[in-house]
Amino acid sequence: MSTSGTGRRGAPSAPRLVADRRSGGTSSKQPARSRGTGSGGSGSGSGSGRPPRRSRRTSTPRPRPRGPLGWIAAFFRLIGRIVWGLVWRGTVAVMVLLGAATAYYYAQLPDLAAVVDARYRGSVTMLDRDGNVFAWRGDQFGGAIDPDTVSPHLVNAIVATEDRRFYRHLGVSPRGILGAIRINLSEGRGPLEGHGGSTITQQVAKLMCLGVPYDPEAWESEADYEQDCRRTTLWRKIQEVPFALAMELRYSKDEILSVYMNRAFLGAGARGFEAAAQRYFGISSADLNPQQAAMLAGLLVAPSYYAPTRNLERAQRRAATVLRLMEEQGYLTAAEAAAAQANPATLSDAARQDRGGAFADWIMASGPDFLTRETTEDVIIRTTFDPAMQAAAEAAVAEVFETQVRAGSAAQAAIIVMSADGAVRAMVGGRDTEGTGLFNRATQAMRQTGSSFKPFVYAAALDLGWRFDDLVLDAPLTINIPGSGPWSPENYTGEFYGEVTLTEALRQSLNTAAVRLSEEVGRDAVRTVAAQFGIESDLAAGPALALGASESTLIEMTGAYAGILNGGSAVMPYGVQELRILGDSAPLFEQRSGIQERVISEQAARQLTYMMSVAVARGTGQRAQLPDRPVAGKTGTTNSQRDAWFIGFTADYVAGVWMGYDDNTPLSGVTGGGLPAEIWRQTMQRIHEDIPPRPLPMIDPALEGRPVPQVVEYGPGAGAGVGGEPPPRGTLLGPAPDEADQILMRVLNGLLGRN
Structure with a gap:
């Protein structure tokens, strides 16, 4: 007994009702056209009442060119596959190495207190015969400060002039580095000469010499050691990246800024913004006004050149630039910026005096080394120096x-x-x-x-x-x-x-x-x-x-x-x-x-x-x-x-x-x-x-x-x-x-x- 055409056992089956496929412009009420021919069977022919399935449309692949053009195309396809393979594999390898280097530096980073003041020499402050400060030598350090204990104008000035995206990046700014390279090349310098494009985090990495401590046996002097730490090379820039990332993982943003504010050299023997505030203005860093903060932040680019004790007018011009940046970035209103520009920062009486350099050098040369030139302590020396007599001699x-x-x-x-x-x-x-x-x-x-x-x-x-x-x-x-x-x-x-x-x-x-x-x-x-x-x-x-x-x-x-x-x-x-x-x-x-x-x-x-x-x-x-x-x-x-x-x-x-x-x-x-x-x-x-x-x-x-x-x-x-x-x-x-x-x-x- 044939089962073809039956719906259930022993009874002929009625044709299945299948709705027409909708196609543009065709009504669903129109009877479907039979696409098959012949009779019987279970195929898609007539007799079942079932329209045949449409096969999925496939595009016909273009024939590849033959001959020389085909060979050339094949060659470039091969090169592309090789390059792509190298790129993604290289990227993975770089990420692995970067992660390993970051983990290594992270493990080496000390506690914050150990890196805030890492001077290898102390400071020497000299008083005249009446007990007034007239000269400083060595690395002056005014004490540990952080963003919460200094004037907010100082924090704003540093960020505005050194790293406006400091609180948003992860320690490295590719945009800043590429921009610095572009500026250096446009000014006729090498790509790493001049502008560095470094973030504050990278600058702190440089201040810490990438974790390499000073070794008196390896260096002729601390000056040579610090000069090498500041040297910019391609390998040094590469090393800065994992070190900066490690610092971002190890320390908070404010802690990184604290290290920067305490260790940055700011000219005239002042290391750290507290020492610089005392050195130039005779006040605490907590009491700095906008123009004073701008002058100190302006020193970061070239401390000795812009030191106000060397050329006050030049330092004031640099501070004016920093004030404009602070206004542009919203740290100062137009009125505040105008007031600061109209009343530039000036030196304190002690800093303005700037006399007795030869006398101070003589004291440093003639005193015991361990308390003068090579002191690791902060030393106060009361001297026989008389500023009035010094002024008389210089005037004569x-x-x-x-x-x-x-x-x-x-x-x-x-x-x-x-x-x-x-x-x-x-x-x-x-x-x-x-x-x-x-x-x-x-x-x-x-x-x-x-x-x-x-x-x-x-x-x-x-x-x-x-x-x-x-x-x-x-x-x-x-x-x-x-x-x-x-x-x-x-x-x-x-x-x-x-x-x-x-x-x-x-x-x-x-x-x-x-x-x-x-x-x-x-x-x-x-x-x-x-x-x-x-x-x-x-x-x-x-x-x-x-x-x-x-x-x-x-x-x-x-x-x-x-x-x-x-x-x-x-x-x-x-x-x-x-x-x-x-x-x-x-x-x-x-x-x-x-x-x-x-x-x-x-x-x-x-x-x-x-x-x-x-x-x-x-x-x-x-x-x-x-x-x-x-x-x-x-x-x-x-x-x-x-x-x-x-x-x-x-x-x-x-x-x-x-x-x-x-x-x-x-x-x-x-x-x-x-x-x-x-x-x-x-x-x-x-x-x-x-x-x-x-x-x-x-x-x-x-x-x-x-x-x-x-x-x-x-x-x-x-x-x-x-x-x-x-x-x-x-x-x-x-x-x-x-x-x-x-x-x-x-x-x-x-x-x-x-x-």
């Missing part, structure tokens, strides 16, 4: 060079001012110099001393029993020097003056008399006196010792003259009165005087002071006279006028002045009694304006029990090298000792073994 140099030296001269000058006990009050290390760490001519320049050395010849003689009014012969002299032959000193005037007193010989700065006296008392005695007074440099062994052929520094010479002023005791020039660690109440070191052992007797020092006062009153140092008080001093001019000196003192202070060229070019028409004496006079006149005059600690020749001959005068108030015509050889002007006195003096000299 500036005025003399402006009014009495030809424009464009490269001549240099240095000044030291100190008390009789060796306390250094002011120091000018040179002219037209800026910054720190420069060559200090007051303490570092070794120069021939010339006739400024002669007082030590007379000091040796006086200490051995000679008197200020003893006679010495000023006449032609020839000394045979082994290995060099005969040597004959001459006076500045080319004349000789016969027998003259020691006072007269020093007043006129007579060379032959000084050499003869040195040979008489012994060169060893002269060297001993000079060395004990503090001249530590090698002293000449030959007879030219008496004429200042040896070299010394200005601070040594000035300190030696201070020994004459204080009555004959040596002094050690000093600048530190007290040194303590920040936070400690008890000082580690104190000094109240630099006076050391006695070198010559007080009577000898008093006689020498009198002789040197005559040299200023009527001799080669007349230009150094002060109108209201006595002055003692000595000029010095070396061969070919390469060095010119004047060192002298009042009853209160001693000062030394040196002039010359760094390359030993001879001075033109300058002697120690000229411009150096003028600089000395102007300096000391300013210093003594409010100091009552006092007499010098010297003898009164009228009370010394022997008639004192009047000194030789060259002309109206002039001395050797100053002007006037010299008198006939050996003559004395004014009352002279009678014949019996002269015979007596010669007999006494003969008994003492003197010529």
